[in-house]
Amino acid sequence: MPETKSASPQAVQSYCQEHASRFEDELCELLRIESVSADSTRRGEVRKAAQWVADQFKKLGLKTELCETPGHPIVFAESPAVLGAPVVLVYGHYDVQPPDPLNEWISPAFEPTRRDGNLYARGATDDKGQMFTHVKSAEAWLKTAGALPVQLKYLIEGEEEVGSRNLDEFIEANRDRLKCDIVVVSDTSQFAPDVPAVTYGLRGIAYYELRLVGPKQDLHSGTFGGAVTNPANALVQMLSALIDERGRVQVPGFYDDVLPLTKEERQQIAELDFSEAEFMRQIGVRALSGENGFSTLERKSARPTFDINGLTSGYQGEGAKTVLPAKASAKFSFRLVPKQDPHKITQALRGALEKLLPPGITMELEEFHGAPGVVVPLDSPYMAAAARAIEKGFGRAPVYIREGGSIPVVNSFKDLLGVDTLLLGWGQNDDNTHSPNEKFSIADFHRGIRTSAWLWDELSRMKRA
Amino acid sequence: MPETKSASPQAVQSYCQEHASRFEDELCELLRIESVSADSTRRGEVRKAAQWVADQFKKLGLKTELCETPGHPIVFAESPAVLGAPVVLVYGHYDVQPPDPLNEWISPAFEPTRRDGNLYARGATDDKGQMFTHVKSAEAWLKTAGALPVQLKYLIEGEEEVGSRNLDEFIEANRDRLKCDIVVVSDTSQFAPDVPAVTYGLRGIAYYELRLVGPKQDLHSGTFGGAVTNPANALVQMLSALIDERGRVQVPGFYDDVLPLTKEERQQIAELDFSEAEFMRQIGVRALSGENGFSTLERKSARPTFDINGLTSGYQGEGAKTVLPAKASAKFSFRLVPKQDPHKITQALRGALEKLLPPGITMELEEFHGAPGVVVPLDSPYMAAAARAIEKGFGRAPVYIREGGSIPVVNSFKDLLGVDTLLLGWGQNDDNTHSPNEKFSIADFHRGIRTSAWLWDELSRMKRA
Numbered sequence: 001m002p003e004t005k006s007a008s009p010q011a012v013q014s015y016c017q018e019h020a021s022r023f024e025d026e027l028c029e030l031l032r033i034e035s036v037s038a039d040s041t042r043r044g045e046v047r048k049a050a051q052w053v054a055d056q057f058k059k060l061g062l063k064t065e066l067c068e069t070p071g072h073p074i075v076f077a078e079s080p081a082v083l084g085a086p087v088v089l090v091y092g093h094y095d096v097q098p099p100d101p102l103n104e105w106i107s108p109a110f111e112p113t114r115r116d117g118n119l120y121a122r123g124a125t126d127d128k129g130q131m132f133t134h135v136k137s138a139e140a141w142l143k144t145a146g147a148l149p150v151q152l153k154y155l156i157e158g159e160e161e162v163g164s165r166n167l168d169e170f171i172e173a174n175r176d177r178l179k180c181d182i183v184v185v186s187d188t189s190q191f192a193p194d195v196p197a198v199t200y201g202l203r204g205i206a207y208y209e210l211r212l213v214g215p216k217q218d219l220h221s222g223t224f225g226g227a228v229t230n231p232a233n234a235l236v237q238m239l240s241a242l243i244d245e246r247g248r249v250q251v252p253g254f255y256d257d258v259l260p261l262t263k264e265e266r267q268q269i270a271e272l273d274f275s276e277a278e279f280m281r282q283i284g285v286r287a288l289s290g291e292n293g294f295s296t297l298e299r300k301s302a303r304p305t306f307d308i309n310g311l312t313s314g315y316q317g318e319g320a321k322t323v324l325p326a327k328a329s330a331k332f333s334f335r336l337v338p339k340q341d342p343h344k345i346t347q348a349l350r351g352a353l354e355k356l357l358p359p360g361i362t363m364e365l366e367e368f369h370g371a372p373g374v375v376v377p378l379d380s381p382y383m384a385a386a387a388r389a390i391e392k393g394f395g396r397a398p399v400y401i402r403e404g405g406s407i408p409v410v411n412s413f414k415d416l417l418g419v420d421t422l423l424l425g426w427g428q429n430d431d432n433t434h435s436p437n438e439k440f441s442i443a444d445f446h447r448g449i450r451t452s453a454w455l456w457d458e459l460s461r462m463k464r465a
Numbered sequence: 466m467p468e469t470k471s472a473s474p475q476a477v478q479s480y481c482q483e484h485a486s487r488f489e490d491e492l493c494e495l496l497r498i499e500s501v502s503a504d505s506t507r508r509g510e511v512r513k514a515a516q517w518v519a520d521q522f523k524k525l526g527l528k529t530e531l532c533e534t535p536g537h538p539i540v541f542a543e544s545p546a547v548l549g550a551p552v553v554l555v556y557g558h559y560d561v562q563p564p565d566p567l568n569e570w571i572s573p574a575f576e577p578t579r580r581d582g583n584l585y586a587r588g589a590t591d592d593k594g595q596m597f598t599h600v601k602s603a604e605a606w607l608k609t610a611g612a613l614p615v616q617l618k619y620l621i622e623g624e625e626e627v628g629s630r631n632l633d634e635f636i637e638a639n640r641d642r643l644k645c646d647i648v649v650v651s652d653t654s655q656f657a658p659d660v661p662a663v664t665y666g667l668r669g670i671a672y673y674e675l676r677l678v679g680p681k682q683d684l685h686s687g688t689f690g691g692a693v694t695n696p697a698n699a700l701v702q703m704l705s706a707l708i709d710e711r712g713r714v715q716v717p718g719f720y721d722d723v724l725p726l727t728k729e730e731r732q733q734i735a736e737l738d739f740s741e742a743e744f745m746r747q748i749g750v751r752a753l754s755g756e757n758g759f760s761t762l763e764r765k766s767a768r769p770t771f772d773i774n775g776l777t778s779g780y781q782g783e784g785a786k787t788v789l790p791a792k793a794s795a796k797f798s799f800r801l802v803p804k805q806d807p808h809k810i811t812q813a814l815r816g817a818l819e820k821l822l823p824p825g826i827t828m829e830l831e832e833f834h835g836a837p838g839v840v841v842p843l844d845s846p847y848m849a850a851a852a853r854a855i856e857k858g859f860g861r862a863p864v865y866i867r868e869g870g871s872i873p874v875v876n877s878f879k880d881l882l883g884v885d886t887l888l889l890g891w892g893q894n895d896d897n898t899h900s901p902n903e904k905f906s907i908a909d910f911h912r913g914i915r916t917s918a919w920l921w922d923e924l925s926r927m928k929r930a
Binding site for chain 2: 203205207209214215216217219220221222224225226228229230232233235236237239240241243279284285286287288289290291296297299300303306307308309313314315319320321322324325328330333358360369403405406429434
């Protein structure tokens with residue numbers, strides 16, 4: 001096992017500064033590759049991106065493999081083991097969301113463009129740019145100290161934007177290779193500009209499609225209306241019964257297992273610098289609503305929800321058509337918080353819907369995916385190491401936040417490898433991930449690289465201390 | 466003014482029998498013309514059908530005009546005035562519904578085909594076949610008696626299937642020419658095979674689109690769910706509040722003006738030979754529901770309703786997308802019964818929806834069309850004349866029914882010309898109007914012609930008596 005040269009972490013940081021402009025150029029190279037995983041016509045581009053990432057690791061002298069899956073390949077790379085230091089698994093993804101609608105992009109989605117201190121391109125922040133910070137930080141260590149202070153393993157997949165459909169199987173089949181003490185993921189955001197954050201909690205999800213069928217074909221609403229149960233009417237009745245006027249989900253037992261927010265957590269959330277007015281301005285609404293008794297920040301990150309994601313029934317074209325639809329369907333989901341069990345909720349939901357089903361209608365409830373929420377212990381030594389790295393890299397201590405979304409891979413690492421994940425986001429909330437004009441602040445990119453470099457240092461000291 | 470020859474109505478009937486097969490062949494000629502009014506590529510075919518109908522009238526020696534409109538032409542024809550006899554306006558339409566889906570037709574939509582005693586073709590019953598009965602009955606009178614016993618005026622339009630968009634203007638501009646004592650329309654159905662019916666009531670309609678807008682763009686349901694009012698959630702809440710669990714519409718004052726069913730009407734409806742089991746089998750459901758306290762037949766024809774006609778929101782594709790939709794919309798309609806005022810209902814509805822609107826959502830309510838329901842007095846002498854004609858033509862007295870649909874032209878005749886309409890349907894409920902394999906029973910076609918011929922006779926005697 002190689003020992004690190006006696007180069008100081010300061011030399012690592014200097015390297016990052018000296019090579020900043022080349023790092024940007026390299027990121028631009030990756031951003032030019034149209035690795036849209038959902039688009040089968042771009043299959044070759046997706047592979048090209050995987051190859052590009054693998055080449056990066058090879059150039060650093062890491063043991064690298066382009067692992068085939070039934071879908072897009074996974075890039076795995078690892079540095080040598082470091083005695084007495086933890087093994088860190090870096091997870092990221094090289095695939096991106098589709099760039100549509102193309103005409104809303106100010107500069108083309110796959111021509112990275114610098115503007116106002118940002119780099120605009122699809123994937124700039126989600127996740128090529130953020131993932132790349134952990135590659136360049138390793139380069140800085142290797143080029144200055146000659147070795148990394150911890151063993152790094154990289155798992156960079158190409159199907160995150162299409163549900164990571166081959167990832168769990170890969171993890172299961174490669175438990176030994178992936179063995180580690182902690183996972184690091186940069187695929188989230190800072191709390192606000194210059195307010196770096198550690199995300200210690202994520203909501204889970206239980207997503208469904210409810211399909212109701214009434215008459216065997218669409219009927220004339222004049223001839224049949226009033227006599228026949230209308231599946232669209234039934235749908236709105238059933239869905240509306242799932243939540244009450246106080247914003248409380250009405251599925252029996254839904255809140256039974258909810259881990260309540262502690263007084264300290266509520267205090268911490270209340271102290272975050274959050275402007276409700278600014279939040280409303282950003283999303284373009286004049287008022288907010290949700291579960292009574294909780295603040296907006298609590299509701300969006302640490303409380304369970306019921307949201308309809310899609311509604312379909314009958315005539316959706318222009319003008320009027322007097323149809324009594326044969327069927328109606330809805331996609332909807334609950335965001336879950338830790339200790340809520342998606343399977344238990346599916347059972348209770350099915351029972352509740354069956355009770356609500358009116359005569360003359362049949363129902364089909366499809367469960368799309370379920371993942372429980374997670375909270376990473378705030379008092380772990382890894383968390384403390386991350387906080388110190390962020391303080392050095394960003395010049396201020398992080399805030400601790402819970403995010404409303406789900407990152408299923410965090411559950412996979414916990415379930416399959418038994419390890420926690422550090423969610424260290426370098427992005428901003430308004431980076432337009434999944435939307436036109438995605439961007440990544442150039443300053444955040446470099447702070448991410450420097451923080452990542454500090455992180456390897458801090459993690460290496462953790463066990464030695 | 467010509468006098469009718471002393472030919473007996475029996476001679477008229479004999480003529481109808483003698484020329485039955487030619488009548489069918491002529492109808493087939495008309496059915497071969499692809500007069501789909503909604504299809505702009507068939508504009509020439511629509512005109513050809515108008516011309517064909519006009520030629521029929523000209524051959525009978527009627528004063529005929531092909532009247533241009535901004536859309537498809539209206540055919541107007543009239544026979545000479547008959548002293549002391551009423552003036553009868555026959556309304557019908559020569560345009561047809563699109564034939565799609567084509568592959569579900571057993572024989573091609575525009576190749577009229579005899580099968581099992583029926584004539585199959587688009588327009589066979591709706592309305593070419595039914596309309597044509599009133600042309601052939603006039604021919605029978607003219608060729609035997611030399612004149613009609615009443616003055617007949619024909620208004621045959623080519624835009625019924627696209628909302629009769631130029632008809633009201635035409636009626637208004639031609640009030641004098643269209644002046645009449647009664648209107649006759651055959652565009653409905655018998656109650657059942659061999660159970661002829663006079664439709665004396667129609668429901669009105671008030672049709673709306675409700676559009677709700679929340680955030681300025683679709684949001685991630687993880688990041689924002691719980692904090693932001695979801696327009697799809699709002700939509701189901703608002704719509705479900707418009708009707709209660711007893712099937713009663715919850716718009717304030719909705720039932721205030723409803724003309725209640727009389728004891729006699731309920732008795733009459735109860736005596737109709739209607740099998741709920743057979744009705745359910747036909748539409749493919751195992752149970753029915755609707756306003757409590759009313760029978761299925763009452764609910765489908767003589768009680769107001771609330772039906773959602775379409776729902777649109779968020780992600781409607783395959784699989785799951787965790788979107789919190791920016792907007793949600795519904796098309797819905799109330800079927801109205803006589804005395805309910807669609808404008809009053811629109812006002813009350815708007816008020817009710819505004820009260821239901823949750824914070825953070827804006828709404829837009831578009832009113833598509835409103836028409837009040839109508840009832841033709843059962844005790845009018847025209848009704849009695851029609852009943853006698855039907856008894857002679859069909860061999861049994863008609864039943865009196867109310868239909869659930871709306872025929873807006875009936876309102877136009879009442880409002881613009883001040884006259885009632887006799888709705889005398891020769892079709893069957895399963896004639897597949899607007900669907901593939903539209904048909905018209907050949908026996909019903911001929912009984913329609915003979916009944917029509919009797920009708921002119923009965924109406925002529927009415928005033929003379």
